[in-house]
Amino acid sequence: MTSYELRLQRAATAAAPAVAPTAPRSRPATDYAIVAGAWAVAVVTAAVFPLDDPRVAQVALFVHLVSMAIGFGAVIVIDIYGLLWLAGRRSLAELVDLDTAAHTVIAIGVGGLLASGIALQPELTTPLARFKMLLVLVLMLNGLAAQRFLVGMRTTLPAGTSGASIPWAAFQRGLTAALVSQASWWGAIAIGFITNAARHS
Ligand code: HEM
Incomplete structure (x- = not known):
């Protein structure tokens, strides 16, 4: 490769975005409203029309x-992957790719x-049934917030970000999301x- 070609290649690499840009999400609040609405419909239907x-x-x-096997199975995989990312064993790009696939399954x-x-x-x-419904709402909203957080990071941080190179605020947020999800x-x-x-006893 000539030095000119080499310079061209370096310039192209420098100009390329650190990570693949994602489609802008235009309805940030709507997704939360849809999730909370689906939860409310399920709870109200169960209360009003007992089958x-x-x-x-x-x-x-x-x-x-x-x-449960489908949803929780995918959640466990993504939470473990997230912890591996925090520990520096997976890159941001790998985590976001997996999360994109897992999101629909969840x-x-x-x-x-x-x-x-x-x-x-x-x-x-x-009280127990009410507490369970509250937990269901929490896991749904937390899952959506975590997914948005990852998409946001993918547009601002380099694809290879992981472990010690993760900004402290993002590290705390990722850890909290995984703990809330599991709990x-x-x-x-x-x-x-x-x-x-x-x-049945
Ligand atoms: C992420 C959400 C949820 C998870 C992980 C979950 C998990 C479970 C599990 C593991 C069981 C025990 C099944 C068994 O012992 O064979 C169960 C039972 C039950 N779940 Fe859920 N559940 C969820 C959401 C809901 C929702 C939204 C409702 C109501 C609208 C609900 C109502 C019930 C009821 C009434 C039972 C008892 C069934 C029986 O004893 O006949 N669950 N759930």
């Missing part, structure tokens, strides 16, 4: 568990949990099993 058919409840429990899982949860007749007058998912799962055990 009282054991066969429907049986199928719903199956759908509930399958949806949305399908959570959608299935909401829909099937309605048919499971939650007793929304009990709210495990809390909802634990309350689900407690409810099931109490009903």
Whole structure:
């Protein structure tokens, strides 16, 4: 390669964005409203139209568990990947690529949990059931906020950012998002099993 070609290549590399630009997200507040609205519809429907058919409840429990496996499975992978990124073992670009793929899978899982949860007749007058609904709202909003946070970082930080090169504020935010995610998912799962055990003992 001649020195001229070399200079051209260096100039092209310098001019290239550090990370692939993503499509601008034009409706920041709308996504939160949609998520909170879907949660509210599920809770109100469960409270106002209690489905009282054991066969429907049986199928719903199956759908509930399958949806949990889909949603929580993808969440565990992305949270572990996020922790590996904080530890410097994965790059920002790798994390964002995985999150982009996992986001739809998580949305399908959570959608299935909401829909099937309605048919499971939650007793929304009990503090435990109310607390579970709160955890479900937290895990949904936290998941959306974490995804937005990653997309935002991808447009401002170099693709190879990881570990010690992560700005301190971003490090704290990423760690908090992973901890809130795990706490709210495990809390909802634990309350689900407690409810099931109490009903069938
Ligand atoms: C991320 C969200 C959720 C997770 C991780 C989750 C998880 C679980 C789990 C693990 C069970 C126990 C199933 C079993 O023992 O076989 C369960 C049961 C249950 N869930 Fe959920 N759930 C979620 C959302 C919801 C929602 C939104 C509702 C209501 C609208 C709901 C209502 C119920 C009810 C009523 C039961 C008891 C079913 C029975 O005993 O027949 N869940 N859930």
